[in-house]
Amino acid sequence: MNLNAPELMQPVFDFLDGLIRDYGDILFMLLVYAAIPLIAWILSGGLRRRTHGQPSITVAPFFMIRPPAPPPPDLPPIIGDDRERGRWDCNDD
Numbered sequence: 001m002n003l004n005a006p007e008l009m010q011p012v013f014d015f016l017d018g019l020i021r022d023y024g025d026i027l028f029m030l031l032v033y034a035a036i037p038l039i040a041w042i043l044s045g046g047l048r049r050r051t052h053g054q055p056s057i058t059v060a061p062f063f064m065i066r067p068p069a070p071p072p073p074d075l076p077p078i079i080g081d082d083r084e085r086g087r088w089d090c091n092d093d
Contacts, residue, residue, distance in 0.1 A: 020027065
């Protein structure tokens with residue numbers, strides 16, 4: 001009994017042909033929806049190699065809610081704010 005590879009694989013090929021013939025449209029839609037997260041994972045660096053000594057880093061968003069700051073105190077008055085004190089008499093000659 002000398003069987004070669006095509007004769008051994010014929011039942012598998014028949015099964016796959018029947019599966020695609022009967023459920024091909026459903027399988028196609030499942031593969032499309034499964035490819036979207038796979039592509040996003042690959043583009044976000046899912047296939048990058050990690051070194052053994054480097055720990056994996058997980059980044060999570062951090063939101064801090066704090067109460068509004070109190071208004072700043074009033075500024076001190078400006079020196080020379082008085083109109084009469086700010087004038088100099090330049091006619092001393």
